[in-house]
Amino acid sequence: MKNIASVALSIIFVFAISSCTKELLDLDNRFTNVEKDLWKYYSEFEYQAEIRGLKINLESLNISGEISDIAEKGIAGSCQYGSSINSHIIIDQPFWKNSTDLAKEFVVFHELGHCVLNRDHNESKNQNGTCQSIMRSGLGDCIDAYTLNNRKTYLDELFFDD
Numbered sequence: 001m002k003n004i005a006s007v008a009l010s011i012i013f014v015f016a017i018s019s020c021t022k023e024l025l026d027l028d029n030r031f032t033n034v035e036k037d038l039w040k041y042y043s044e045f046e047y048q049a050e051i052r053g054l055k056i057n058l059e060s061l062n063i064s065g066e067i068s069d070i071a072e073k074g075i076a077g078s079c080q081y082g083s084s085i086n087s088h089i090i091i092d093q094p095f096w097k098n099s100t101d102l103a104k105e106f107v108v109f110h111e112l113g114h115c116v117l118n119r120d121h122n123e124s125k126n127q128n129g130t131c132q133s134i135m136r137s138g139l140g141d142c143i144d145a146y147t148l149n150n151r152k153t154y155l156d157e158l159f160f161d162d
């Protein structure tokens with residue numbers, strides 16, 4: 001009986017520690033009006049900009065974001081901008097549920113490319129048919145190749161294009 005009680009106690013203790021650690025690790029908890037699942041991609045976008053010498057603060061730019069159903073077929077994300085209040089990103093919930101980290105990053109960065117970097121679509125392709133930019137519309141005929149190997153090249157293109 002004593003053993004069971006101490007096991008229960010230690011489980012509670014471990015749980016208390018881990019929930020506390022989790023709070024402490026939520027360093028990205030500074031994006032108001034941005035759904036939590038998007039925080040790490042927002043942070044990563046700022047970081048990738050920063051290591052390229054660009055200071056971007058998505059919080060002060062007031063880029064809100066949510067994950068919810070986009071009714072239009074084949075659309076994984078959107079960014080409404082040009083509004084005087086703020087820009088707003090929506091990422092499609094079914095897409096989000098079924099996507100890898102890298103695919104999520106691709107779509108969030110693409111939308112931030114519109115909203116923050118003022119990028120338009122770019123359908124350019126490499127000789128092997130792959131897209132030159134993550135700003136491709138998806139309606140052109142280039143092939144997406146956003147892999148861990150190609151990521152740096154794509155992010156250079158995203159942030160340096162002007």
Ligand SMILES: [Zn+2]
Pocket residue numbers: 110114121135136137
């Ligand atoms: Zn787009």
